[in-house]
């Protein structure tokens with residue numbers, strides 16, 4: 001991948017340099033002149049977007065690329081016109097879904113919760129997806145001013161093809177809905193005709209109160225005091241010189257130049273990466289960004305992304321440390337050095353290393369001294385049966401011969417187990433690694449080292465990684481939503497579940513893991529609503545959960561083998577289970593704690 005580098009020479013020439021470099025960067029990305037786009041034009045432009053619905057399902061406009069059109073209706077709970085429209089939308093869905101028409105609703109009303117939306121639709125007897133736009137970014141991008149406006153969107157170009165009323169007569173109790181404005185437009189579009197030329201009546205919905213207006217009014221947002229701190233909190237751990245991200249956030253100029261792209265990654269929830277559904281569960285150290293921060297960043301960008309002050313907090317950044325994150329390890333293991341080319345897709349690298357332990361060891365923590373941060377995207381560490389040789393790549397990662405210990409996902413370079421728990425590394429084990437690289441625009445060699453930290457005494461709990469595994473499926477080319485399941489064996493004794501590291505390859509779309517308790521009740525524990533192959537994370541619960549003896553964990557994973565899946569390495573191929581990037585897997589590692597028998 002191309003790197004945009006900025007060399008600071010001295011203060012006088014610095015801004016010129018930055019400008020030149022920035023232009024190079026933007027040119028490369030096809031964003032040349034992006035900064036010249038006027039504020040109003042930017043608000044008008046059509047854009048991709050992504051949101052979760054009332055059930056926690058992820059919807060992204062561009063991922064409906066296999067469909068012809070997306071109908072989007074602006075809904076509000078308790079609003080008579082919305083209530084009257086919902087059965088019409090259901091009817092549209094029934095009659096047009098076969099022709100590739102998706103029907104979605106958008107709820108941009110702050111404070112209307114998922115449960116309230118579920119209840120509202122249940123009263124009407126309909127269950128269509130309602131996208132919760134709690135930061136109002138989508139409504140704002142579409143310049144929605146009232147509820148009850150309806151849209152027809154092109155999922156590929158993101159263009160707005162129709163905007164206006166759904167039908168006439170809605171919300172006027174005496175008149176049943178008559179002229180189906182939107183449906184007429186839909187029929188014309190499906191037939192490839194121009195839209196009927198008729199003057200559309202105004203939509204008479206309830207006005208939408210925008211949080212950004214309430215919060216900022218005419219006030220200029222301060223780059224120095226409000227924007228830079230958000231970027232430092234949420235972005236610069238990776239967007240730093242020599243960091244993992246392809247460009248570094250080192251100055252206001254850089255941010256301003258990238259601001260259209262930043263807006264897009266925020267509204268599609270691509271960055272910060274690896275976001276999960278935060279309305280389910282409570283999580284430690286996840287990449288996330290709050291609605292408040294999103295509203296502030298996007299309002300600042302839409303107002304021109306200016307810096308009125310002198311200072312630039314992004315210039316003062318800490319250097320990445322070359323040291324071990326947790327001090328000198330008890331044992332350092334070298335991952336064999338691997339050559340990573342400048343470009344192209346690099347298949348998983350599977351390697352092993354001898355350990356030569358003289359006794360069993362309790363591993364309290366694992367730290368990573370990364371060789372080349374700009375290319376290493378993930379590294380799984382397993383304890384492996386020493387009889388498995390280097391050439392037997394499938395054997396080195398197969399659950400029969402291995403137990404998963406730890407996962408490196410940038411930017412964190414350490415994984416410490418809780419004080420009362422540790423992983424028992426048996427004397428006769430070696431280590432194996434499954435490594436993923438993303439090329440960074442130059443040839444490089446990654447020689448990463450792994451530090452193990454032992455404890456002298458047995459802990460209260462043994463860290464144990466169970467796996468929800470399914471190796472019996474295939475996915476035909478082009479299939480958008482293939483649902484697969486797997487479960488752990490039933491736990492014979494009480495265990496505490498602590499974290500989840502779900503793993504699929506490029507067709508993985510979403511996944512959930514639930515606990516099934518001995519009485520049969522099922523509780524969803526994690527919803528990775530928008531799985532991204534580039535970001536295979538380990539999600540740690542803020543508080544471990546007791547699974548009484550007789551419980552088990554069940555996992556559901558949805559795969560998307562269509563061309564609308566941006567990660568898909570080959571949408572033309574029927575896919576089966578295997579170890580290369582072109583194959584698929586369903587291997588969700590789940591960390592549980594078992595009391596140690598003293």
Ligand code: HEC
Nearest residue numbers: 234235237238244245246261262265271272273410411534
């Ligand atoms: C965990 C590391 C990480 C964090 C945190 C992060 N980024 Fe990124 N960012 C990346 C990587 C890596 C890429 C390259 C694309 C990819 O791998 O997904 C990227 C790409 C981008 C791009 C270019 C889009 C593209 O198509 O490549 C933008 C814009 C961006 N990030 C903005 C942000 C913003 C804004 C934040 C904070 C709100 C942020 N990033 C937080 C790692 C990160």
